[in-house]
Amino acid sequence: MSRNNFNSKIGAILAAAGSAVGLGNVWRFPTEVGNNGGAAFILIYILCLFAIGMPVMLCEFIIGRNTHTNAITAFSRLAPGSWWRIGGVEGVFVAFLILSYYVVVSGWTLFYTVESFSGAFVAPMDYGQFFSDFVSDPWLPLIYAMLFMLMTHVVIARGVQRGIERFSKIMMPLLLFIIVVLVCCTITMPGVDKGLSFMFKPDFSKVTTSVFLNALGQAFFSLSLAMGCLTTYASYFGPQTKLLSTASSVIVIDTIVAVMSGVIIFPAVFSVGVEPGAGPGLVFITLPHVFLTAFDGMPVLGYVFSGLFYLLLFLAALTSAMSLHEPVTAWVHESMGISRHAATSLVSVMCMSLGVVCALSFGILGDWHLFGMTVFDLFDYVASTILMPLGGLVIALFVGWRLSRKIFYSEITNTPANLLTDSQMSARIPRFIFFLVRWVAPLFILLIFLNGILK
């Protein structure tokens, strides 16, 4: 079967960065910073990104680029007939599960974009009530989730180059541009000093072991690790793509967007004087109120600011949703022998069916509990607390202990395995990364996992 690669190196970087930059950066990261002591958390987070996130990302790149196939077949090809295949199965399954509830929250971002551009937030109102009326409505969240899924579907159905690559090349620069505009607005606000010192002045008295573990969990989620996404995207990387520099660029872009989101949110929050660690309600309840108050007397600016902010969230969510759809579609298409179009439709319909249950779990299915959680919470718990760390562990163990070292060095150095020289095999940086993959990543991942399930 002939298979397309990304057309350019920058296309590969922007697609992977599009996967990484998502709701996790704009919404989850500032909340985690707020709850875990500001800048001290950021420092620990950056340490986790480079010591654990980067090695696991490289493992996914190596597995994907070496096999040029979907995440499940990739494992079977590298370790035929073995249990390691579970690493791929887990990825595809989790991507499917996450997509089914990610579209629900993404649908909210679409609704808020439409509402804020149509002027709904320019006059004061009870934002908490507005939000709960919306999410518990039997139809509206469903319609928006479906619209969002349809957009994701259209991109994926167009394929790797004309869909994922082309849209990432348009959406990522637009997203970065919006961030810069929003940062320029917030740094003129009265709460800017307080907001920035909250973000950038470390308070080490707040650092406990759970801060480390939260930072690691956030790093995993934010880099889209262990969901088959990066393995699948890497299977479209060309032979010239340098894995180490691609991974570093993705991590740098992801971190800049996360930190900038904090720079957008905290000065606004402090200008209005609400508590920073306001939890998930931060984006949909606190912020509309914050924007209105912060731009009191400048309604046009407030209108543009809030519209752009929700547009930013929406774009970030869309590029991430594309990367969750693709691993499942690629697997269905390549392993079941059906056309890419049919595979895309099958995945969209199946995912949306589960998405309906997730969306309704905020309203008419709110009393329906499994293991004491709503369907939405259950999916999130199973995917991000249990399967994601386990998947990361399998990937790191696979590359660190099972995969031939030659493949590791050959992919890292872009040299065919039979031409590798001794000096390439003993170069310091790849050896150091190999050490991180083999020892550091598995041990730390095991810690997050135990912390997650024993909490």
Ligand code: PHE
């Ligand atoms: N990394 C995305 C974010 O920060 C979320 C995501 C997870 C996307 C897993 C794809 C796969 O929101």
